[in-house]
Amino acid sequence: MKRQCFALALLALAAAPAWAASAACSATVEANDAMQFNTKAIAVPRTCKQFSVTLKHTGKLPKNAMGHNWVLTAAADEQAVIADGAKAGLDADYLKPGDARVIAHTRIIGGGESDTATVPAGKLKAGESYAFFCSFPGHAALMKGTLTLGQ
Template identity: 50%
Template sequence: MSMKQYALAGLFTLMAAPAMAAECSVVVESTDQMQFNTKEIVVSKACSAVEVELKHVGQIPKAAMGHNIVIAKAEDAAGVIADSMAVGVDKDYVKADDARILAHSALIGGGESTKFSIDPAKLEKDGAYEFFCTFPGHAAMMKGVVKVTD
């Protein structure tokens, strides 16, 4: 193989590698306007865990404009949201030991970030899952779907 062929083979490998590798981390941004920057989180079954980083790119403190991410089955979302809002800011608006919650972040305010992991083994490939913010009133605008892939 000539040097040119080696170089081309190496370039092809570098270009193809990202497409073949499972994405095992994702960054979701939240704002003071009650928005996530995405409506979809992809969880690959090829990952042992998917790390989600939530960044609050706004400036308002968490007591007034806090955000979190909670993941649950779509059919459980409304109940999780209602029960979580009742527990308060000190508990991150996440009801402790709620079996319907598959994963969640801490509640953060402007300029803060937090990370949490999703165990893909807990999710069925054909299941319907959602993510949302449980700060009171936010879930109406701050929500999306969790897509499970191979």
């Protein structure tokens, strides 16, 4: 019995780092009806093979009035992606279809909804500047932040 308990304890300890690593490979970003994200910075650990961002809209307004998404691009591409997205419209989540500059994004969501984007860590480079923002027209002025690949 002691050996079984000891073996189970060792298995639990061995599994703990994997669980902790997977928990660190995700983030939740909240958006509200006042055009705000609850965070301005996200750090992705280098140990992640992929990183998930769940966007939760904590407001009440529908997506056609106060919709939000979470879009990740290289910082240098932010303004061009926003401009092209405005032309694409709500049905395209305010993103140019097939835009290679977009690393990851959620769909446009309204109050009470959520969506998740997966960022392949292989698309991120250490030392590179990345921006996340809401591409709904006019929202990126307030709803933006930075994403970095950790050391």
